[in-house]
Structure formats: C-alpha cells, structure tokens
Amino acid sequence: MAHASGKSAGRSSFGKWAVHIAALLFVIVWTIPTLGILVTSLRDKDQIVGSGWWASFFSSTQVQQVRLAGPDKQVEKDGKFVIEGNVFENPGGTQVSAFGARAQEPTKFEVGTVADLGDGETLQINADGSYVQSSIKKFEGSRGQRVYFSSTVPPRFTTENYGNVLTSEGVGRSFLNSLTVTIPATIIPIMIAAFAAYALAWMRFPGRALLIAVIIGLLVVPLQMALIPLLEMYNGVGNLFGVPSKTYLGIWLAHTGFGLPFAIYLLRSYIAGLPREIMESARIDGASDFEIFMKIVLPLSFPVLASFAIFQFLWVWNDLLVAMVFLGTGANELVLTGKLNALLGSRGGDWDILTTSAFITIILPLIVFFSLQRYFVRGLLAGSVKGG
Known part of the structure; x- marks a missing residue:
C-alpha cells in the first residue's frame, strides 16, 4: 500500500510540474510577439528595416548608399579640385567601417584609405563619415558621386512613432x-x-x-x-x-x-x-x-x-x-x-x-x-x- 501510495504521489508531482512547464511555455509563446511589437514600435524607422527587433539592443552593421556633394561644392587646392563633406546628415555616434564606389563591392576599401577611382580621381572616407574627394580634372555634371559604405549603428529608441x-x-x-x-x-x-x-x-x-x-x-x-x-x-x-x-x-x-x-x-x-x-x-x-x-x-x-x-x-x-x-x-x-x-x-x-x-x-x-x-x-x- 505504501509503495502504491508513493507511486501515486510521484505521478501527481510529475503531472503538476508538467502543467506548470506547459503553462510557462504558452506564456512565453504569447509574450514574445507582444514584446517584439513593443520594441519595434520604439525603434528608429531606418533601423527597423535593417534588422529584426531581437538585434535592437546591440550595435548593428548596415550597408548604405549616399551621393556625395555635387560639383558646385568643389574648390581648387594645390592644383587639384577637391570636394569635402560628410556622408551622414547628422554626424555623431555612427562609425564607418568600410566603403566602396560600386554596388557589387560596397566594402572594398578600408576606412581611412585613399581609394583610387581612376582617371586621376581619389576618395577617402574616414571613420566619422567625413570624406575628401579629389581629382586632377575639374568635376563636371549636376550630381555628386554615388558611394556605398558599411557603418556600425548604435541602438536608437524613440517615441517619434x-x-x-x-x-x-x-x-x-x-x-x-x-x-x-x-x-x-x-x-x-x-x-x-x-x-x-x-x-x-x-x-x-x-x-x-x-x-x-x-x-x-x-x-x-x-x-x-x-x-x-x-x-x-x-x-x-x-x-x-x-x-x-x-x-x-x-x-x-x-x-x-x-x-x-x-x-x-x-x-x-x-x-x-x-x-x-x-x-x-x-x-x-x-x-x-x-x-x-x-x-x-x-x-x-x-x-x-x-x-x-x-x-x-x-x-x-x-x-x-x-x-x-x-x-x-x-x-x-x-x-x-x-x-x-x-x-x-x-x-x-x-x-x-x-x-x-x-x-x-x-x-x-x-x-x-x-x-x-x-x-x-x-x-x-x-x-x-x-x-x-
């Protein structure tokens, strides 16, 4: 009788733990999507597109494209035509890790490198996003050079949404x-x-x-x-x-x-x-x-x-x-x-x-x-x- 009672108590204890574990799993399954909605609703719009909500608490690497300043911003220095500026609209916090001049090779050059773009034209992009584009010939056209770069973006949360x-x-x-x-x-x-x-x-x-x-x-x-x-x-x-x-x-x-x-x-x-x-x-x-x-x-x-x-x-x-x-x-x-x-x-x-x-x-x-x-x-x- 004691043995049977012990087995019954063991089964009852196992069943109770199984119910608790099942309930916990259901809570987790239902809570995770709600947490994801909340976190995503507080993220920056650009970061939502670039990564999932689970990566929002860590810095992420993103590849972006931007046009440099146009020929109307060029100045002549030491016999070369130079255009200077910053790839970020609001510099600060975000760091450039690599850059390139073609979509097929967006991270071809290391940050700080003076890249040879051909025809006597060079481009240097620094970690803070500042750049120097120079050429032995005068820049022509109405729009600036399109460049690609990868950047390390810190997590950003906002109530703007x-x-x-x-x-x-x-x-x-x-x-x-x-x-x-x-x-x-x-x-x-x-x-x-x-x-x-x-x-x-x-x-x-x-x-x-x-x-x-x-x-x-x-x-x-x-x-x-x-x-x-x-x-x-x-x-x-x-x-x-x-x-x-x-x-x-x-x-x-x-x-x-x-x-x-x-x-x-x-x-x-x-x-x-x-x-x-x-x-x-x-x-x-x-x-x-x-x-x-x-x-x-x-x-x-x-x-x-x-x-x-x-x-x-x-x-x-x-x-x-x-x-x-x-x-x-x-x-x-x-x-x-x-x-x-x-x-x-x-x-x-x-x-x-x-x-x-x-x-x-x-x-x-x-x-x-x-x-x-x-x-x-x-x-x-x-x-x-x-x-x-």
Whole structure:
C-alpha cells in the first residue's frame, strides 16, 4: 500500500510540474510577439528595416548608399579640385567601417584609405563619415558621386512613432468612438444574459429545454453569415419607426445579439452549479426569484461575469467589420481599428506605423484584462465544468 501510495504521489508531482512547464511555455509563446511589437514600435524607422527587433539592443552593421556633394561644392587646392563633406546628415555616434564606389563591392576599401577611382580621381572616407574627394580634372555634371559604405549603428529608441500616430488627424475622435461602442456593448449583453441564465438554470417553464438547445445552436452560427440579414432587419425596423440606420444603437444591438448566446451559455452553466440549499433556504424565507437573483446569485456570479466581460470587451474593441457595417466609415464614425487601418492605407511596408498602431490598440484591452484577470480563470473553469 505504501509503495502504491508513493507511486501515486510521484505521478501527481510529475503531472503538476508538467502543467506548470506547459503553462510557462504558452506564456512565453504569447509574450514574445507582444514584446517584439513593443520594441519595434520604439525603434528608429531606418533601423527597423535593417534588422529584426531581437538585434535592437546591440550595435548593428548596415550597408548604405549616399551621393556625395555635387560639383558646385568643389574648390581648387594645390592644383587639384577637391570636394569635402560628410556622408551622414547628422554626424555623431555612427562609425564607418568600410566603403566602396560600386554596388557589387560596397566594402572594398578600408576606412581611412585613399581609394583610387581612376582617371586621376581619389576618395577617402574616414571613420566619422567625413570624406575628401579629389581629382586632377575639374568635376563636371549636376550630381555628386554615388558611394556605398558599411557603418556600425548604435541602438536608437524613440517615441517619434507614437507621436506620428497619436497626432494624426482623427485618432483621438476614433478612440472615443471605440469607447462609446465598446462599454455599452459589453454591459448590455451581461445584464440581459444574467437574467436569462438564472431563468434557464433555476426556473421551470414550458419550452425551457428548447430555448437551451437554440442557444447552444446559435453558438456555431458564423458572424459573417448573420451580419447582412441582421442589417436588413434592423434597417427595415428603423425605416418603419423613422430611426436612422447608422447609429450607436444599431451597433450596440448587433454586438449584443452576437454576444448573447455565449454569455447565456457560460453564465447558465455557472449559475446552475450554485448550491441548491441556498436557493431553497431563501425561498422558505419568502424571497422572490428577483430577490434571490439580485441578493444571492449576482454576488456569487461575479467571477463568471468578469470572465465574460473580458471576452466581450476584447471582441468588440478589436472589431472592424461590424463597426463598418452598422456605424459607417465617415470621419466622425470610424472606430480606432478603422482609423488606424485608414492611416496605414497602402503603406503596408511602414513597420513603424504598423507596430505602433498595433500596440496602441492593445493597451486598453491589456489594462482591462489585468484588472479582472484574478477572476478570469476561476469564472471560466467554474462555468465550464459546473451545471448541466
């Protein structure tokens, strides 16, 4: 018996460690991309193109091309024509390590070397970026010599990317629009679902089982399939009563409709698992169903309410499709996701704007999640394993 007990304890300890390691791996897998977005959004625009975010904390070597000053800057010294300048627009910090005059050999000459370019022309580029170009003949043409050089660039972080995005016209308005949509669209389905879940869990009435089956069936209905019929129905009712089609009321009702099946299913599973003795004692004391719901069920159901609030807030905040259909795409109606999408336009390669916009959109959801996260797992697990 002792031997069997020891083996069981060993298996239990191994299983506990396996769960902890798996959870840690999931945390790492999800955290690394978020860290990459944050670091990239704070990097200099030119460095984003040159290297990955993981290399942003170390100096990097980059090959660049630049045109030297034109012939109009030449001066005559000791019988030669000389052009002087610096390959860096803002010298300081960055060091040149090698240079060349051809794209095929961008690092042919060591820094400080006087390179022979042919026809009596020489070029010397120093580590600080200063250069001296000389020729026995007068420089001609309208543009300067194109040269290539490799440079050691120190890491540079800046908040300029956030300034560019946040100060763009309409971003502040779209942020308020997102809040106006998200907060009511989170609270309304919770209020309706809580009453419905209590009725389906503890009240007996005809058609109760059919309603539960319909709710479970609605969980698998794709949003895209129901979106257009729902919009046509809403517009029809709006035309009948003279209500404009593009209003906040419409998008609140849409998000409520899409969120209710999951909310009722989750809350009913949790509420059905509450101790029956508490409900019976309250009824013996003369409490009505409404009093039981308000004074007993709601306080005990706060963890599952918080869990659903996180889900619904994240879904509505990150939504673009429903907002564009029910609210519109005008300058005063765009939500934050729509405005940032419009800000990007066709500039899909501007990683500074992409990463900064992405991180701006997740700041508020992260605040909401960490504020309610202590209820999240408890409410979600209880709602999934309790009840019938």
